[in-house]
Amino acid sequence: MNEAARTALDATPESMQPGVPQADAGFLWDFWYPAMRSDEIYGKHLATAMLLEVPLVIGRTSEGKAFAMRDACPHRGIPLSYGHFDGKDLQCSYHGWEFDACSGQCVLIPSLTSHDKLKVECIAAGHYPCEERDGYVWVYMNAAGTQLPEQVPAAPELPKFSEKFRIARLDCELPSHIDHGIIGLMDPAHGPFVHQSWFWRSKKSIHEKSKQFEPIPNGFRMSKHSPWTNSLPYQLLKKMTGEAVTTTIDFVLPNMRFEGIHSGKLWFSSRATVTPGRRDLCRIDFVAAWNLALPVSIFRAFAKMFLRQDKETMIEQSEGLKQNPRLMLIDDADRPAKWYFALKQNLIEDRRTGVPVPHPMTGSVTLHWRS
Numbered sequence: 410m411n412e413a414a415r416t417a418l419d420a421t422p423e424s425m426q427p428g429v430p431q432a433d434a435g436f437l438w439d440f441w442y443p444a445m446r447s448d449e450i451y452g453k454h455l456a457t458a459m460l461l462e463v464p465l466v467i468g469r470t471s472e473g474k475a476f477a478m479r480d481a482c483p484h485r486g487i488p489l490s491y492g493h494f495d496g497k498d499l500q501c502s503y504h505g506w507e508f509d510a511c512s513g514q515c516v517l518i519p520s521l522t523s524h525d526k527l528k529v530e531c532i533a534a535g536h537y538p539c540e541e542r543d544g545y546v547w548v549y550m551n552a553a554g555t556q557l558p559e560q561v562p563a564a565p566e567l568p569k570f571s572e573k574f575r576i577a578r579l580d581c582e583l584p585s586h587i588d589h590g591i592i593g594l595m596d597p598a599h600g601p602f603v604h605q606s607w608f609w610r611s612k613k614s615i616h617e618k619s620k621q622f623e624p625i626p627n628g629f630r631m632s633k634h635s636p637w638t639n640s641l642p643y644q645l646l647k648k649m650t651g652e653a654v655t656t657t658i659d660f661v662l663p664n665m666r667f668e669g670i671h672s673g674k675l676w677f678s679s680r681a682t683v684t685p686g687r688r689d690l691c692r693i694d695f696v697a698a699w700n701l702a703l704p705v706s707i708f709r710a711f712a713k714m715f716l717r718q719d720k721e722t723m724i725e726q727s728e729g730l731k732q733n734p735r736l737m738l739i740d741d742a743d744r745p746a747k748w749y750f751a752l753k754q755n756l757i758e759d760r761r762t763g764v765p766v767p768h769p770m771t772g773s774v775t776l777h778w779r780s
């Protein structure tokens with residue numbers, strides 16, 4: 410089991426110490442992860458990304474199809490991103506082997522002569538399914554040495570509720586293990602301390618909350634409820650429609666938090682994903698769409714501030730985590746974090762044994778905390 414998850418669980422009252430080997434980085438394979446924004450691949454440019462400690466070279470063919478290959482030539486390992494891409498095939502910079510970008514299959518080895526028996530089509534560079542959604546390039550990361558499923562599931566998409574909408578995307582890197590990034594994302598108790606602001610809330614606004622949660626496949630849902638209407642944005646929304654504001658928040662493995670806010674015909678939908686680049690580095694990608702009269706620039710300014718507050722906290726936390734302290738998860742404010750660890754462990758167990766492990770939640774449950 411990875412160090413970060415271990416320390417996170419050491420002092421957990423209901424410990425769920427998963428039995429993953431030490432060398433395991435604590436990643437969940439066989440899922441889609443966002444590698445970069447769609448506008449980072451253009452023309453014949455080759456971009457690079459690191460997902461789950463796998464270096465990737467990413468580009469788009471002249472027909473517009475995004476592709477993702479392992480950024481290492483199968484011949485001698487030089488990154489393929491140093492090579493040349495003609496819009497269809499990627500040529501390695503070292504000995505000029507060429508690979509079809511959409512399949513990874515080798516199509517040419519320039520040094521071969523009529524005396525050689527080597528079949529170029531039997532050689533392939535590492536290659537991953539790649540799709541674009543909502544302005545992101547998604548890569549399906551199957552574990553090394555495993556076969557892709559017969560039917561790769563569809564890449565995640567942000568729910569939208571009308572034809573016309575505005576959309577904004579933000580990201581920020583965190584010097585943290587994925588598990589800390591995720592439990593930070595779903596942690597309700599840090600709000601009044603980390604995200605203080607005049608329009609949102611202050612330390613003094615802390616009050617008791619009761620929220621109902623229910624199990625969903627591979628995750629859990631904060632059931633539909635009316636958000637705390639002392640926050641200015643919710644008050645404005647209610648004024649605009651004259652109707653109640655409701656919000657639903659889902660967490661779904663491996664790394665996604667969806668939030669949907671509705672009031673009459675107006676809606677706001679967001680998704681945050683925490684994607685592991687390395688075991689000590691992850692990235693939050695935050696995308697939001699809405700049909701309210703909220704300019705993208707204003708939304709971006711506020712969202713940027715929230716992300717910066719989280720990032721600064723995670724940088725400070727990573728300083729403390731270097732000393733490998735014992736950590737705690739408490740009830741009820743940290744219960745979502747416990748569900749995350751349990752869901753993750755169940756999934757690993759499920760895949761290892763082929764026997765479905767029951768959901769860690771047996772039904773709806775109400776959690777109480779002050780925030």
Ligand code: FES
Nearest residue numbers: 482484485501504
């Ligand atoms: S290292 Fe790529 S062709 Fe030799």
Ligand SMILES: [Fe+2]
Nearest residue numbers: 593603604719
């Ligand atoms: Fe936060």
